[in-house]
Amino acid sequence: MSLRIYSTLSRAMESLSPLEPGHVRMYVCGMTIYDLCHIGHARMMMAFDVVQRWLKSSGYRVTYVRNITDIDDKIIKRAVERGITIRALTDEMIEAMHLDVAKLGIEPPTLEPRATEYVPQMLSLISQLEAKGLAYKASSGDVNFAVRKFPGYGKLSGKSLDELRAGERVAVLDGKDDPLDFVLWKSSKATEPDDAKWDSAALGHDYGQGRPGWHIECSAMSCQTLGDSFDIHGGGADLQFPHHENEIAQSEGASGKPLASIWIHNGFVRVDNEKMSKSLGNFFTIREVLAKYDAETVRFFLVRTHYRTALNYSDVHLDDARNALKRLYTALELVTPAPVNIDWNEPFAARFKAAMDEDFGTPEAVAVLFDLATEVNKTRSAELAGLLKALGACLGLLQSDPKAYLQAGATLDEAAISALIAQRAAAKAGKNFAEADRIRQELLAQGIVLKDSPSGTTWESAQ
Structure with missing residues (x-):
């Protein structure tokens, strides 16, 4: 097509x-x-x-x-x-x-x-x-x-x-x-x-x-x-x-x-149903937005809405964009992506291309990325993870180190977090589950979310 x-x-x-x-x-x-x-x-x-x-x-x-x-x-x-x-x-x-x-x-x-x-x-x-x-x-x-x-x-x-x-x-x-x-x-x-x-x-x-x-x-x-x-x-x-x-x-x-x-x-960016503009005084500079949100979250917020559609600006929508993007990076953190040359006949790639070939349909293309991330989570396939990263690159997304992206904004340094994770693991091994839960909550209060899996415990920033 x-x-x-x-x-x-x-x-x-x-x-x-x-x-x-x-x-x-x-x-x-x-x-x-x-x-x-x-x-x-x-x-x-x-x-x-x-x-x-x-x-x-x-x-x-x-x-x-x-x-x-x-x-x-x-x-x-x-x-x-x-x-x-x-x-x-x-x-x-x-x-x-x-x-x-x-x-x-x-x-x-x-x-x-x-x-x-x-x-x-x-x-x-x-x-x-x-x-x-x-x-x-x-x-x-x-x-x-x-x-x-x-x-x-x-x-x-x-x-x-x-x-x-x-x-x-x-x-x-x-x-x-x-x-x-x-x-x-x-x-x-x-x-x-x-x-x-x-x-x-x-x-x-x-x-x-x-x-x-x-x-x-x-x-x-x-x-x-x-x-x-x-x-x-x-x-x-x-x-x-x-x-x-x-x-x-x-x-x-x-x-x-x-x-x-x-x-x-x-289309326009709107704030409270009015076009964002300097004449109305309802604008936020790029620098003001980047002081609150990382650049890739802002990019994802802008890209996932079709370019001809009016875009509503709010912290709620940017927070949602951040959480959605973290889901994609979580899939890439699970397995090291293999380098791939995109085969546009591959089913996920073909769907992505069909979306973009129809007036640069980024909402549908982004939906393909989430379906692909789900498959990566299931299969732990390095090739599919590589495809996810390669398709993301077509939109200027998913090129950061997954661990660095997920942990960005943490208020504690990595050594302190690792020490608390080790203490929690020791508490769980000693069946002191109350202490293990206390450590989890202590970290959560400081913006650190723990993720347990059969291969161990990892963490990401709640920011």
Whole structure:
């Protein structure tokens, strides 16, 4: 069965058929980098990390581009507030993002273009749109895209121009010919810092001093790095409109070619039934979450829900994720996994592949891991344990040492725990079961759970 992906553009499952056989080119809209990333951002990056991993596991060569927006109103405002340059702020936040996502096992993209490095390409694209009658200079000094002159506007979001007009302001602001039009080049304001301004004349254009609009950034970066047409374009569901709709209008308006074959949008992270966002103030940074939970638990929490489904964030759900992941590691602790090359015809592997080939179905794939762990517990098979670890690797899971994972977070050192286990064993041998139970409870009170088996007693952290 071929890999099928739900495309927001067609609102249907589409079979992946790369424009270049064997090579998938994917562009994902990344961070606007003015602050630390929160767990909602991690959800987006994790979703496409899983996509990238599965494409590679399926034998494709992948060129994955995830951009960084390093110039916009929020970035300018934050830099001014802190009294530092825009570059100093964005360099600091990019470094923080890289550290945070690396802890979650999110692999870096193939390319990570910064918007400020592609301003000449943006101006060139604006010039092409103007030449085709799709862009115009406004009285405000801005350059705008003429939405009504692009046939098919709204095909990604399903919004018609009549629906958009119903929600527009009565007045036409900022010198726009039509309220639906959006900015491509923002004329500089005297109050803005010098490092937020580009001289278009110095770059061969006559749009005055200014900076690019948000939407044109991604059109220029995606087409420059991947070509006018590529296989997959992705991002959070909140970008479907207007950002991605406007990208289609700009890119296809200039090139006359389809921008992307398949459009993928991941669902929101919600807190108390509201989208997690900085504007609502209900967000938790990745660093705050990792201060309470280990990175693989957070990864498992994000991965086990389908990428298009809204994800509810709470300590209860993270605690459940931790306990579930411990069940998988417990199976791997029982027997040393044998190195395996995955045979995709093997029954467990075939079920896993079928799940992932149907729109990256991680819930069903994770269910296969638990069924496989149950079989490992029964059979003590090193080969099945190896398969469990290998399939887990497709999701970026189960690659830690099982004992180290299960014992992480213990408040007592290993020597003290071993001494108490030995005392308990001696008490049991002397039929002093009350003392044996007392030691078990003493350890439990300190977050240590004992596990008795015919081969002896082991322990894990209750954290």
